[in-house]
Amino acid sequence: MEKRTLRSRKVSERMAVVDEADRRRVIQARLAALEEDNHKEDDFAAGSDDDEFELPKGSDDDGDEGPASGRKKKKVKVGGGMRKTRGMIADKSKGPKAFRDYLEEAELERLPEGTPSYLTAAVGPARTAAPRKFCSVCGDVSTYTCTRCGSRFCSRRCHAVHTETRCLKFTA
Amino acid sequence: MQDVVVVDLGGGSVKLGSARQPDNPKVFPNASAKLKGERGAFVGEAMLDTKDVSALSLRRPVDRGFVVAWELQRDILARAVKSLLGLVPPSACGLVLSEPYLNLPALREAAVHMALDELGFGSVYLCTPAALSLRWHAQRLPGLPANQAGCGLVVDAGFSFTHAVPLFDWRVLPGAIRRIDLGGKALTNFMKELVSYRSINMMDEGYLLEHIKDQLCFVSADAAADLRLARGRNSPFRKEYVLPDGLTDTWGHVRTEKEQQMLAAAAAAQRAGQGPPPPKQPVLMVNNERFMVPEALFHPSDIGMEEAGLAETVAQAVQAAHPHLHALLYSNILLTGGTARCPGFRDRLYAELRPLVPDDYELGIHLADDPALCAWKGAALLAASPQYMQLAVTRLEWRQHGAAAFAKWV
Numbered sequence: 029m030e031k032r033t034l035r036s037r038k039v040s041e042r043m044a045v046v047d048e049a050d051r052r053r054v055i056q057a058r059l060a061a062l063e064e065d066n067h068k069e070d071d072f073a074a075g076s077d078d079d080e081f082e083l084p085k086g087s088d089d090d091g092d093e094g095p096a097s098g099r100k101k102k103k104v105k106v107g108g109g110m111r112k113t114r115g116m117i118a119d120k121s122k123g124p125k126a127f128r129d130y131l132e133e134a135e136l137e138r139l140p141e142g143t144p145s146y147l148t149a150a151v152g153p154a155r156t157a158a159p160r161k162f163c164s165v166c167g168d169v170s171t172y173t174c175t176r177c178g179s180r181f182c183s184r185r186c187h188a189v190h191t192e193t194r195c196l197k198f199t200a
Numbered sequence: 201m202q203d204v205v206v207v208d209l210g211g212g213s214v215k216l217g218s219a220r221q222p223d224n225p226k227v228f229p230n231a232s233a234k235l236k237g238e239r240g241a242f243v244g245e246a247m248l249d250t251k252d253v254s255a256l257s258l259r260r261p262v263d264r265g266f267v268v269a270w271e272l273q274r275d276i277l278a279r280a281v282k283s284l285l286g287l288v289p290p291s292a293c294g295l296v297l298s299e300p301y302l303n304l305p306a307l308r309e310a311a312v313h314m315a316l317d318e319l320g321f322g323s324v325y326l327c328t329p330a331a332l333s334l335r336w337h338a339q340r341l342p343g344l345p346a347n348q349a350g351c352g353l354v355v356d357a358g359f360s361f362t363h364a365v366p367l368f369d370w371r372v373l374p375g376a377i378r379r380i381d382l383g384g385k386a387l388t389n390f391m392k393e394l395v396s397y398r399s400i401n402m403m404d405e406g407y408l409l410e411h412i413k414d415q416l417c418f419v420s421a422d423a424a425a426d427l428r429l430a431r432g433r434n435s436p437f438r439k440e441y442v443l444p445d446g447l448t449d450t451w452g453h454v455r456t457e458k459e460q461q462m463l464a465a466a467a468a469a470q471r472a473g474q475g476p477p478p479p480k481q482p483v484l485m486v487n488n489e490r491f492m493v494p495e496a497l498f499h500p501s502d503i504g505m506e507e508a509g510l511a512e513t514v515a516q517a518v519q520a521a522h523p524h525l526h527a528l529l530y531s532n533i534l535l536t537g538g539t540a541r542c543p544g545f546r547d548r549l550y551a552e553l554r555p556l557v558p559d560d561y562e563l564g565i566h567l568a569d570d571p572a573l574c575a576w577k578g579a580a581l582l583a584a585s586p587q588y589m590q591l592a593v594t595r596l597e598w599r600q601h602g603a604a605a606f607a608k609w610v
Binding site: 055058059061062063064065066124125126127130131133134136142144145146148149150151152153154155156157158159160162165166167168169193194 | 231256257258259260261263264265266268269270271272301302304305306307363374375377378379380381385386389390393394397398403404406424427430431487488489492499500501502503504505506507508509511512513516556
C-alpha cells in the first residue's frame with residue numbers, strides 16, 4: 029500500500045503541470061526581455077563612465093579622482109555629508125528611472141474620462157484574427173501543445189527537442 | 201536668419217543635422233557602447249567608427265520609446281551638436297526636437313530643460329514625428345486631396361513601438377492615436393532569441409543582429425505558404441550569414457552563391473585527398489526566421505502579446521477619428537519609421553487592411569522614400585520656414601513661464 033502511494037506521488041511530481049497563471053507569467057517575462065538591452069548595470073556602476081564623460085578635460089586618471097575627492101571635501105565641510113554621499117551612491121547604482129516609474133508618477137488614470145493619454149492609445153486585443161500557433165522549436169505551423177508547460181510543437185522530433193531543452197526550464 | 205538644428209530623437213538612432221543642409225543629416229545609434237571587459241565607451245556618433253561589433257554592451261537612453269536616462273541622452277547629443285556646429289555657440293541656434301506621441305508632461309519638461317538649459321540652445325520646438333512626416337509627404341505629393349487638407353494617417357513603425365497616427369489640418373488627433381508595443385528593438389530581440397535557440401548563441405550580439413535583421417528580414421505576402429516552402433533542406437529562404445571575424449570583415453556578410461560553390465568545391469577536393477581543408481567560418485543559419493520575425497508586427501499574438509496586428513490597429517485609429525474623415529484618412533496612409541523599410545511591408549499591410557476598409561473607400565498606402573529619415577526631412581522643412589519662429593519657445597519664455605510656455609504647441 030505504502031509503495032503504491034509513494035510511486036503515485038513520484039509520477040505526479042514529474043508530470044507537474046504549469047498552471048495558467050504561471051504560463052502567463054512566463055510569457056510576460058519573455059515579452060519584457062524583448063525590450064531589454066544586453067547592458068548590465070554592474071558594468072557601469074563600478075566604472076562610472078558617466079562621470080568621465082561629464083568632465084571637461086584631462087586624462088582619465090586625473091578625471092576620476094579630481095572631482096570625487098573635491099566632492100568629498102565639500103561634504104565634510106558641510107557636515108553630515110557621509111549619509112548624503114551614501115544616498116547618492118545608492119541612487120546612482122540604481123541607474124536612471126525606468127519608463128514604468130515615470131508612467132506611474134504621471135498618474136494618467138486620474139485624468140478626466142476621455143482625455144487622450146498613453147493609456148488610451150494602447151490598441152486592444154485583436155478582434156479580427158485568432159491567435160496563430162507556431163512550433164516553439166522549428167517555427168513551423170504547430171498542431172500540438174505540450175501538456176506540461178503549454179508550449180507548442182509540431183512533430184515528435186520537435187517535441188523531443190523541446191522536452192530536453194526548454195520544457196519547465198524557466199524561472200517565473 | 202539664425203541656423204536651426206534639427207534632431208529626430210529615435211529610440212534606435214538619432215537623426216541630426218542643420219536645417220541649412222536638408223539633404224544629409226547624420227544618423228547614428230542613440231546609445232553608448234562598451235566592449236566587454238574594457239573601460240572606454242563609444243558614445244553615440246563614435247559608435248559608427250567601431251571596428252569590433254561583437255559582444256558590445258549597449259546602453260540606451262530610451263526605454264519603451266521615451267527618453268529616461270537624460271544624462272546619457274544629453275551626453276550623446278552634446279557631442280554630436282558640438283561636432284556639427286563647430287565654433288558656433290548653440291545659443292545662436294534654434295532646435296527642432298522630436299518627441300514621442302502623447303508625451304508625459306514631466307518628460308516633456310525634461311526635454312526642454314535639456315535643450316535650453318543644458319545644451320544651451322536659444323529656442324526649441326518639440327513636435328511629434330507624424331506631423332513632420334506628413335509635412336514632407338505633402339511636399340512630395342502635393343496633388344493628393346488629403347495632402348491639401350493636411351489629412352492623413354501616419355504609420356510610424358519605429359524602434360520602440362509602432363503607432364497609427366491620424367492627422368487633420370496638420371495636427372495630430374490625439375484621441376485617435378493607436379499604439380502596438382512592438383518595434384524594431386523587440387523584433388531584433390525576438391530574432392536573437394530564435395537564432396540563439398536554433399543556430400548559434402547570439403544573445404550578446406544585439407547590435408550585430410540588428411544589422412543582420414535589416415539585411416535578411418522581409419515581410420512575407422503569405423506566411424503559411426512560405427512556411428510550407430521553408431520546410432526541408434531545399435528551402436529557398438535558407439541563408440547563411442558569415443559572422444564577423446574581427447579582422448577584415450567588420451559586420452560579416454550574407455554568404456553568396458559563389459562562395460557557396462567555392463566552399464563545396466574545396467570540400468570535394470579535400471575529400472578526394474587533394475588540397476587543404478576548406479576554411480572554417482562561423483556561420484549563422486537563418487531560414488523561416490527571415491519572415492516570421494516581422495510577422496510578429498502583423499500578428500503580435502504570435503509571440504504571446506495580446507494586442508491587435510498592424511492592419512487592425514490602423515483601422516481602429518481611423519474608427520476613432522471623426523466619421524467625416526475616414527475616407528480621407530484611408531486614402532492617404534503614409535508608412536514611416538525604420539521598420540517600414542522591411543521589403544514587402546507595404547504590400548502586406550495593403551492585403552490585410554483592404555478587407556477591413558469599407559468597399560467604397562479608396563485605400564492609398566504610400567511608403568515614404570526614406571522611411572527612417574522622413575520625419576527628419578519634414579522637421580528640416582519646418583525649421584527653415586518662418587513658422588519656426590512663431591512656434592519656438594525661447595529661453596526667456598521658458599525661464600519666465602516654465603511649462604506654461606508650451607501652451608502654444610497644442
